[in-house]
Amino acid sequence: KIGGNIIAFDNFASLFRIFYRGVLIAQEDYPVNSFDAGKNTVAYVDVDRKFKIFHSGQTYVIDDYPPVSYKVGNNMVAFVSGDGYFKVFYSDSLHTIGFMNPTYQVKDNILAYKDPGGMFKIFYKGDITEMESYYPTNYTIQYNSVAYINTASTLRLFTEGEAYDVTNAELSNWQLNYDVITYQIGQ
Numbered sequence: 001k002i003g004g005n006i007i008a009f010d011n012f013a014s015l016f017r018i019f020y021r022g023v024l025i026a027q028e029d030y031p032v033n034s035f036d037a038g039k040n041t042v043a044y045v046d047v048d049r050k051f052k053i054f055h056s057g058q059t060y061v062i063d064d065y066p067p068v069s070y071k072v073g074n075n076m077v078a079f080v081s082g083d084g085y086f087k088v089f090y091s092d093s094l095h096t097i098g099f100m101n102p103t104y105q106v107k108d109n110i111l112a113y114k115d116p117g118g119m120f121k122i123f124y125k126g127d128i129t130e131m132e133s134y135y136p137t138n139y140t141i142q143y144n145s146v147a148y149i150n151t152a153s154t155l156r157l158f159t160e161g162e163a164y165d166v167t168n169a170e171l172s173n174w175q176l177n178y179d180v181i182t183y184q185i186g187q
Contacts, residue, residue: 004039004074008054018042018054027054033066038106039074043089053077053089062089071106078104078111078123086113088123095126107141110158122146122158131158140176147176157181 001008007019008027016028016035028046035044042054051063055075063081070079077089086097086104088111097113104113111123114135122129124144132150139148145159147166155166159179166181174183 001035001037001042003037003041003072006037006040006042008035008037008042008044016044016046020054020057025054027059036070036072038072038076041072041075041077043070043072043077043079051079051081055089055092058092060089062094068101071104073106073111074109076106076109076111078106078113090123090126095123097123097128103135105141108143110141110144110146112139112141112146124158124161127161129158129161129163131156131163142176143178145176145179145181147174147181149174155181155183 009017010031011017014031016032018025018027030047033045035042040056045051045066049066050061051067053060053062065082067082068080070077080086080101084099086100086102088095100116102113102115113121115121118134119130120132120135122131136148139146145157147157149155154168155174157164157166169185172184172186
């Protein structure tokens with residue numbers, strides 16, 4: 001699997017390796033159960049079922065048990081631990097969000113999730129922002145941004161830690177590319 005600047009793989013001899021900053025790193029001397037990669041980051045469950053994260057050249061043993069689920073972004077791993085806690089590894093530290101098994105997405109630098117109360121929240125650079133009192137059925141995540149149309153038919157944009165109401169005009173089309181939102185009104 002390939003992240004922004006990292007490659008993780010089981011080689012021909014079933015040895016788990018990471019290629020990072022021009023160096024091939026002998027990470028584990030056996031194949032791993034599962035793994036995923038993002039920029040500077042690889043999360044994996046090893047043969048002993050321990051959950052580990054390789055980040056910026058250092059490996060952390062996060063838990064002695066495999067997570068229920070996990071997703072990797074840039075410098076970030078979101079996961080539900082075996083004991084039911086939703087956690088985020090970000091910037092070399094572990095943040096516990098709460099006891100829950102949420103619906104969540106991780107892409108690039110953003111984690112978007114539905115909390116137990118049904119609220120739509122975004123984790124960005126260590127901070128959590130409450131966006132809506134419901135979880136939108138359709139939203140787009142790119143780089144540092146999230147865009148969606150809320151129940152009031154307003155195009156909303158979360159970017160670089162701030163939320164904006166872009167427009168409430170009737171749109172024929174809208175698109176998010178990296179952190180740039182474009183939209184069309186009418187023909």
